[in-house]
Amino acid sequence: MLEVQNISKSYQDFQALKGINLKVPAQSVFGLLGSNGAGKTTLIRLINQIIDQDEGNIFLDGQKVNTKIVQKIGYMPEDRGLYPKMKVGDQLLFLARIKGMSKDAAKVQAKDWLRRLDIEGWWDKKVDQLSKGMQQKIQFISTVINNPKLLILDEPFTGLDPVNTELLKKEILKLNSEGCTIIFSTHRMEQVEALCSDIVIINDGEIKLEGDVEGLKHKFKKNHFKLNLEKEIDVSAWPFECLKQSSGSYIFKLSKPNEINDILKHALALGCGIQHFEEILPSLNDIFIEVV
Amino acid sequence: MKNIWFVIQREYLEKVRNRTFWILTLLGPLAYVLLILLPILLTSFGGKERIVSIKDINGGFERLKDPDSGNLYFVYQESEINEDNYGDFNSDALIIIPNQNTLNDFRIELHSKESLGRSNVVSIKKILQKRLEKLRLASIDLDRGLYEGVREKLQLKELISSKKSEASAEFMTMFSLFGVVFMMLLMTLYGSMVLKGVQEEKKNRIVEVLLVSMKPFDLMMGKILGISLVGFTQFIVWVLGIFIINLFLMPVIGLSAIEPMSTSNMGQTPEQLQISIKLMKELMEIEWGTFLMVFFSFFLAGYFLYSSIYAAIGAMMNDDSEMQSMMMIIMVPIFLGYMISFSAAEDPNSTMAFWSSMVPFFSPFVILSIWPFVPVWQILLSFLVLIFGVILMVKLSAKLYRMSILLYGQKVTLGRFFQILFS
Secondary structure (H helix, E strand, O other): EEEEEEEEEEEEEEEEEEEEEEEEOOOOEEEEEEEEEEEOOHHHHOOOOOOOOEEEEEEEEEOOOOOOHHHHHEEEEOOOOOOOOOOOOHHHHHHHHOOOOHHHHHHHHHHHHHHHOOOOOOOOOEEHHHOHHHHHHHHHHHHHOOOOOOEEEEEEOOOOHHHHHHHHHHHHHHHOOOOEEEEEEOOHHHHHHHHHEEEEEOOOOOOEEEEHHHHHHOOOOEEEEEEEEOOOOOOOOOOOOOEOOOOOOOEEEOOOOOOOHHHHHHHHHOOOEEEEEEEEEEOHHHHHHHOO | OOOHHHHHHHHHHHHHOHHHHHHHHHHHHHHHHHHHHHHHHHHHHHHOEEEEEEEEEEOOOOOOOOOOOOOOOEEEOOOOOOOOEEEEEOOOEEEEOOOOOOOOOOOEEEOOOOOOOOOHHHHHHHHHHHHHHHHHHHOOOOOHHHHHHOOOOOOOOOOOOOOOOOOOOOHHHHHHHHHHHHHHHHHHHHHHHHHHHHHHHHHHEEEEHHHHHHHHHHHHHHHHHHHHHHHHHHHHHHHHHHHHHHHHHHHHOOOOOOOOOOOOOOOOOOHHHHHHHHHHHHHHHHOOHHHHHHHHHHHHHHHHHHHHHHHHHHHHOHHHHHHHHHHHHHHHHHHHHHHHHHHHHHOOOOOHHHHHHOOOOOOOHHHHHHHHHOOOHHHHHHHHHHHHHHHHHHHHHHHHHHHOOOOOOOOOOOHHHHHHHHH
């Protein structure tokens, strides 16, 4: 779907990106992660052709990204921007038309999206009459109005209440199921875990980590296991390192994978009923902190 | 190109749909109406009727004509009227012409409880002065016709063969300088509209969304063109408004801008009327076609030159205080052009006037102030140089705009400015 090849970008004497290579699979929800100033926004601006790279190439569906191809990308920047004195309807039509849509098609799409997000009556309202969250919805509609093949969302849920966050999340996943590839840039790791199938972590203008979420979790796992028993027992004599215990719940760190069966055997030998047993995988937050 | 059109549409419709735009636009013709009507209305309806008694002790000031203002009436009193009791004679004021042996150092007293108003006092003084002149002429046995003949004003008409109008050179200079002032006002007004528009887009961050779909140059040009159309609309409304006022409103109130009617219903003195007629005649003699062509072509080119600079500066600035100080810097060449145009108008064929008409920053103002007096080739050459300057400036400004519009929080230093310019 999207391929970034050896992209570099410098601002005066600061190198924002250093030879980035990246592949975003088609129809994936891809997390673009990194701390502040890591180079995420620069990379997004380069993909969108807002600024030019010093080196490298960007391809979308095998075609080099240019001003025409870029119309297939929908981009919602972190800093929301709408004309405050313009009416919602006029604003959506203007933003759709500069993306190459006809007036009639833009009107149909805009009205349909306003209906989908429960804001049908806002067509004639001026943007500065709307709350920040409401403006967010308008911004989202303007991003997806032309049915982009690739959607880049930078912190899309900032300023939204939980109900509207769920509503927007549902729409994003629906777009994804309809074939839209989504790049999702955020600091909110729980949202990345809930939405993303693949991630990349950028730091200091370089890719520090990339892969599918499950694979990375396994890659960074620490062989921690959680065991819940029916009653509390003394495990101090067990040949495994117990990291934590409380009211029948134990966390062990195993040195070898085949020790899993040994733990279970120890528990059963003592006649304890096993309620729950699982491997504890690291959260994306843990991985992020470890990498960055 | 299509996107430039959408930006033009947006800029135009958003400005024109704004109530403030129409209030400001309609203030133009309204100001014109006020300018013409107010003095008339004030004179015609402003003053209450007043009786001014005249006590002429020696005689000689009898049968004076009432002042033209229409609300003062002279009444001659032969009774024992004085400065203390004139109120008892139904008088608002009293003129005492004392018994004097000589007509030199003549002193007349005007008594009133409240002011008669500056124009009434001037009018009374004029009437008394005229009668005194008549008495003095009679005392030395000099014919008034001869005296008027001696005093007749000299009429010097400057006839310049290269001039492009039948109107007098003095009038053309005044008229052209009025055009310069008008051009300067419009250029700063629309230029600052461009600057504010760019700043707004940068400040509310929509520019990042827009730049995904269009080139910075398209966005900048769309804005400049859109605002130029707003200005054009404003201009058309002003011209139409003044035309309609002249055509319909003036006859209704008994005044035609082109052919002034009788003096009594206008409240104008004959002298003022003569000036008005002369002014109208001179206006009719201007070669309007040439003037409008020169005005519009140089104004448009100058507008593109300056508004592209305004756009670049709007893109570079991060806050209002930075913007204010930078606006002062752009005002420098505009003011310089404005000042030079006044000097150039003094001597349109001077070396200074010629060379300043070849500097794109100044030429829109300078050419407008000297166009009736310079050869056509100079105007064309100046325009050519100006167009070249506009292309260069728009290119440089577009570069500054493109490089700065997405930079937030970085103070623009002179070093950074030149770094962007020459990168």
